[in-house]
Amino acid sequence: MAERHLEIEQKYDAAADFVLPELDGLPGVASAGEPEVHDLHASYFDTADLRLAAHGITLRRRRGGTDAGWHLKMPAGPEGKHELRAPLGRPLVVPAQLAGLVSAYTRGEELRPVATLETRRTVVRLLAENGDELVEVADDLVTGRGGTNGEPERWREIEVELKDGTPELLKAAGKRLRKSGAKKGKSSSKLGRLLGEAVVPSVSAAARAAARSRITAATSNGKGPSVTTGEVVVAYLAEQVEAVVAFDPKARLGEEDAVHRMRVASRRLRSILRSYRAVLDEERIAALGPELRWLAAVLGEVRDLEVLRMRFAEAPAFLLEDLEKRERAAYRRMNASLKEPRYFALLDALDGLIADPPLAEAADRKxxxxxxxxxxxxxxxxxxxxxxxxxxxxxxxxxxxxxxxxxxxxxxxxxxxxxxxxxxxxxxxxxxxxxxxxxxxxxxxxxxxxxxxxxxxxxxxxxxxxxxxxxxxxxxxxxxxxxxxxxxxxxxxxxxx
CATH class of the missing domain: 1.20.120 (Four Helix Bundle (Hemerythrin (Met), subunit A))
Known part of the structure; x- marks a missing residue:
């Protein structure tokens, strides 16, 4: 099982002549540790069309530093990322568990190296009076290869990662860096900065953003564009497609409520296809209903057992042990189903639903x-x-x-x-x-x-x-x-x- 933790950090761009300010004296900080220097080499893996990067996901194999190994980072809120780690293993073979966690995005496509980053990192740790590490400040000199122009790119950035400190401390550290000349980072990841425009937003994200923008403009003051029924339906469907894919890795890991929320998204999709069939071409969406029902059933076995386990939380041990055993077996069956070509075909069909919406005549009405x-x-x-x-x-x-x-x-x-x-x-x-x-x-x-x-x-x-x-x-x-x-x-x- 890969090691897991939640990473909360902020990134700042810095000029070559930027001088890291004194960071002791911040709220709760008793002292700053001595600078530590590390040389890091990271190879980033993705599909040929950069599907992981399109969803803000990074998968890398990094040597050097204190946490060498494979790192998978997935978005968790505006400033957080869930990070899973695995041992170094073989250079070109992605660990099976990490590859499985992103299979809703890759859908059988090969994961291969798409970029490398060489980083000279200088780390300063901000410590509490008892010696606990509150924040880690990393001053990075980066050389990246694999960008759109084919030439090495060099830049400097400062990462401020929360450890045992408070969000207020993270904010205060960022304020001090900005006063010294650093600027809020242009990208949430080094890879995203390197790849730039080569990363194309996912179909569902782009469709939802465009439709929501028009809906907001039309409803905010009544003077915006006339929004069609089709646009509203597509925006909602796109949101649910995104939810299915986003909760997939969390469901595989057994995170709390993830299976439930993934199942609800699949049910919302199926429900809207039925309730708004006057807006949609029934012939083109006919095959989606049974497949969404199948997915809901796959997730439902686990969810029903989760509900029973929570409902019987105070029950005798013999009953809880039986439920937990059955739930583990249900998770294994679920994970097996989520590896099937049938599931990936459904995800492809849902992408197609958003990329080329099967709209009927009523979709053009206000x-x-x-x-x-x-x-x-x-x-x-x-x-x-x-x-x-x-x-x-x-x-x-x-x-x-x-x-x-x-x-x-x-x-x-x-x-x-x-x-x-x-x-x-x-x-x-x-x-x-x-x-x-x-x-x-x-x-x-x-x-x-x-x-x-x-x-x-x-x-x-x-x-x-x-x-x-x-x-x-x-x-x-x-x-x-x-x-x-x-x-x-x-x-x-x-x-x-």
């Missing part, structure tokens, strides 16, 4: 006029399904279907929020409340099914008794959620545009 009807249609379907519960042969199945249509109504309204504002937000809130009440009921049903199956497997009377007690609690909780449904529904307002 969003302010078209979206209210589409959101209302999704809500009316929810109302119809809710009404069917009282006459259904299987009320639990009807509740389950109503929960699914509540999600679709919620997502349909979410898409429209940038254009319709408060009216759409109210629909989102109402649909979410219905979804959560029915979710509480459904979670209880799933928990009871699991407990019932576990009771059949055990031969220990004490365990069977404990499972019976837990079953009774889940049944009460599920019935209480079910009984809240009518009250919750009576408090909804529905669409009003």
């Amino acid at each position: 969003a302010r006029k078209e979206l209210p009807g589409l959101v209302t249609r999704a809500w009316n379907r929810l109302a119809k399904d809710y009404a069917s519960i009282s006459t259904a042969d299987d009320p639990d199945e009807a509740r389950h279907e109503t929960r699914k249509t509540a999600k679709r109504a919620r997502y349909a309204a979410e898409l429209a929020v940038p254009v319709l504002g408060v009216g759409a937000k109210r629909v989102v809130k109402d649909a979410k409340r219905i979804q959560e009440v029915l979710g509480g009921h459904q979670d209880g049903v799933i928990a009871m099914e699991h407990l019932g199956a576990a009771a059949k497997r055990t031969r220990v009377p004490a365990e069977a008794f404990t499972l019976g007690v837990l079953y009774g609690k889940e049944q009460c909780a599920s019935e209480a959620a079910r009984d809240r449904l009518s009250t919750t529904w009576s408090q909804t307002l529905g669409p009003s545009f």
